[in-house]
Amino acid sequence: xxxxxxxxxxxxxxxxxxxxxxxxxxxxxxxxxxxxxxxxxxxxxxxxxxxxxxxxxxxxxxxxxxxxxxxxxxxxxxxxxxxxxxxxxxxxxxxxxxxxxxxxxxxxxxxxxxxxxxxxxxxxxxxxxxxxxxxxxxxxxxxxxxxxxxxxxxxxxxxxxxxxxxxxxxxxxxxxxxxxxxxxxxxxxxxxxxxxxxxxxxxxxxxxxxxxxxxxxxxxxxxxxxxxxxxxxxxxxxxxxxxxxxxxxxxxxxxxxxxxxxxxxxxxxxxxxxxxxxxxxxxxxxxxx
Amino acid sequence: xxxxxxxxxxxxxxxxxxxxxxxxxxxxxxxxxxxxxxxxxxxxxxxxxxxxxxxxxxxxxxxxxxxxxxxxxxxxxxxxxxxxxxxxxxxxxxxxxxxxxxxxxxxxxxxxxxxxxxxxxxxxxxxxxxxxxxxxxxxxxxxxxxxxxxxxxxxxxxxxxxxxxxxxxxxxxxxxxxxxxxxxxxxxxxxxxxxxxxxxxxxxxxxxxxxxxxxxxxxxxxxxxxxxxxxxxxxxxxxxxxxxxxxxxxxxxxxxxxxxxxxxxxxxxxxxxxxxxxxxxxxxxxxxxxxxxxxxxxxxxxxxxxxxxxxxxxxxxxxxxxxxxxxxx
Numbered sequence: 319x320x321x322x323x324x325x326x327x328x329x330x331x332x333x334x335x336x337x338x339x340x341x342x343x344x345x346x347x348x349x350x351x352x353x354x355x356x357x358x359x360x361x362x363x364x365x366x367x368x369x370x371x372x373x374x375x376x377x378x379x380x381x382x383x384x385x386x387x388x389x390x391x392x393x394x395x396x397x398x399x400x401x402x403x404x405x406x407x408x409x410x411x412x413x414x415x416x417x418x419x420x421x422x423x424x425x426x427x428x429x430x431x432x433x434x435x436x437x438x439x440x441x442x443x444x445x446x447x448x449x450x451x452x453x454x455x456x457x458x459x460x461x462x463x464x465x466x467x468x469x470x471x472x473x474x475x476x477x478x479x480x481x482x483x484x485x486x487x488x489x490x491x492x493x494x495x496x497x498x499x500x501x502x503x504x505x506x507x508x509x510x511x512x513x514x515x516x517x518x519x520x521x522x523x524x525x526x527x528x529x530x531x532x533x534x535x536x537x538x539x540x541x542x543x544x545x546x547x548x549x550x551x552x553x554x555x556x557x558x559x560x561x562x563x564x565x566x567x568x569x570x571x572x573x574x575x576x577x578x579x580x581x582x583x584x585x586x587x588x589x590x591x592x593x594x595x596x597x598x599x600x601x602x603x604x605x606x607x
Numbered sequence: 608x609x610x611x612x613x614x615x616x617x618x619x620x621x622x623x624x625x626x627x628x629x630x631x632x633x634x635x636x637x638x639x640x641x642x643x644x645x646x647x648x649x650x651x652x653x654x655x656x657x658x659x660x661x662x663x664x665x666x667x668x669x670x671x672x673x674x675x676x677x678x679x680x681x682x683x684x685x686x687x688x689x690x691x692x693x694x695x696x697x698x699x700x701x702x703x704x705x706x707x708x709x710x711x712x713x714x715x716x717x718x719x720x721x722x723x724x725x726x727x728x729x730x731x732x733x734x735x736x737x738x739x740x741x742x743x744x745x746x747x748x749x750x751x752x753x754x755x756x757x758x759x760x761x762x763x764x765x766x767x768x769x770x771x772x773x774x775x776x777x778x779x780x781x782x783x784x785x786x787x788x789x790x791x792x793x794x795x796x797x798x799x800x801x802x803x804x805x806x807x808x809x810x811x812x813x814x815x816x817x818x819x820x821x822x823x824x825x826x827x828x829x830x831x832x833x834x835x836x837x838x839x840x841x842x843x844x845x846x847x848x849x850x851x852x853x854x855x856x857x858x859x860x861x862x863x864x865x866x867x868x869x870x871x872x873x874x875x876x877x878x879x880x881x882x883x884x885x886x887x888x889x890x891x892x893x894x895x896x897x898x899x900x901x902x903x904x905x906x907x908x909x910x911x912x913x914x915x916x917x918x919x920x921x922x923x924x925x926x927x928x929x930x931x932x933x934x935x936x
Contacts, residue, residue: 349703349706401898404901411893411897412894412897412898414837414893415889415894416894418886419891421886422887423883425879425883426879426882427879428879430879532832532834536714540707543704578718581711581712585708585712588707589699
């Protein structure tokens with residue numbers, strides 16, 4: 319049971335990271351491999367602010383999230399806008415190039431030593447034989463709070479509706495006078511901020527090292543495909559499911575094999591049910607009939 | 608300023624990456640199958656070769672101590688089998704779903720190597736790979752022998768992939784990539800061709816794996832992280848996806864460039880920066896080539912004669928990601 323709780327914590331973080339990734343996939347139509355490097359960058363900037371400058375963890379987290387959200391907008395303008403007309407393949411490979419450059423920047427700025435957040439786990443609560451620490455509760459709360467906020471933004475505001483319009487039909491939105499450029503900037507801000515937030519959360523729970531970007535992009539891809547990229551609920555469920563499966567499997571096999579579990583599930587789902595776990599409609603763009 | 612042995616090593620590595628990039632070009636450039644699982648195929652070929660040839664005193668559960676000349680083709684065949692096992696389910700998927708599946712399979716293979724420690728020595732790795740002719744030529748001179756082997760391997764790879772590229776099979780493959788509906792209407796068995804191509808690429812990568820091992824000299828699962836896949840892809844993108852010479856030229860440019868920059872003398876206090884230079888340059892090169900010369904150094908059109916295909920503007924560049932995986936429903 320304890321591992322299920324760990325899994326829910328891992329899964330909430332994964333859901334936040336994957337939502338940011340899926341948002342770009344839906345509106346800009348490419349897989350942004352650099353997304354996970356944004357997570358790594360978030361984890362590192364957070365740890366430097368807290369550990370080196372003694373900042374409060376919430377303040378450090380907020381600064382990291384907003385700062386990296388803004389960085390995401392700048393990076394998209396510099397790297398992705400100029401090659402946008404060339405289609406998804408060029409964008410995908412550009413994002414691989416950007417990921418390598420961000421990885422290099424992380425290596426150069428922070429070195430290869432693993433870093434740790436000072437102990438922020440807080441007090442431990444027990445009910446019914448399950449332990450849960452304050453920081454885990456806060457992570458779950460923040461994760462679902464921000465997902466709910468995103469949901470409200472997308473459904474309740476004009477700009478949110480514009481984002482959804484671009485996601486469902488780019489050309490039609492443009493013709494109808496949706497401010498496509500503002501929408502694009504908004505999406506990059508939200509996506510990068512969600513990535514950064516997931517990065518800080520991952521860092522709080524474990525060690526911060528330079529490889530977490532490469533390690534997590536695979537898991538984020540798995541969660542995104544499992545959830546079916548279109549549905550927010552699907553992404554949340556996929557994140558939770560993957561998180562729980564990875565952590566529960568740790569009872570039977572050593573923890574270093576967690577990724578194998580994630581990919582095993584991914585491959586099985588793709589082959590048995592390529593439409594994703596939630597969607598009823600067959601994922602037509604995914605399968606050669 | 609530097610000794611020639613260093614550059615012999617750099618050229619050897621460049622030839623190995625060239626071979627991999629040319630093999631990748633067959634399936635991804637012409638077949639339109641965006642394979643991010645090269646590391647996995649390379650791992651399969653490498654470990655097959657290592658297990659078949661390793662010394663029995665390394666305590667591996669299965670160590671037949673075969674001659675390397677027997678093990679080499681067996682490694683290629685085994686990798687072809689692995690490619691079939693991956694391709695059969697994965698080729699039912701399209702676009703990014705195919706790409707993710709191949710990436711996931713590569714990572715599963717790498718983790719399996721770690722888990723099956725009694726067979727592969729896991730994270731310990733296998734040191735001192737047997738190398739051809741090393742009883743005749745020893746010491747530093749062996750580097751020249753190795754360069755010869757790598758050049759020969761790249762030459763064979765060039766000739767084989769060129770033969771595939773200009774053959775009716777290669778033409779049909781490219782036709783199916785550009786317009787699957789037409790290829791199907793002409794009675795071409797597109798799915799069967801794709802799986803054949805996928806297996807062929809597996810065999811070619813498996814045949815290159817031992818050369819890579821001769822260069823590295825020791826094998827461990829860490830070698831087969833996704834990074835090597837991205838490097839091969841970068842080489843192919845720089846050289847030009849779809850062109851016969853593209854992989855060759857791209858890998859030479861990429862490897863010579865990054866290794867030469869590694870020669871810059873850096874204050875030990877700034878060792879972080881030295882570590883960061885290589886991924887930074889690979890990334891920057893990739894971004895710049897895509898921005899200013901998206902066809903790469905050699906375009907596909909230049910490889911097959913300009914008149915053979917409609918202009919890239921109408922047929923090539925507007926292709927969305929992986930639409931190449933077919934449009935039939």
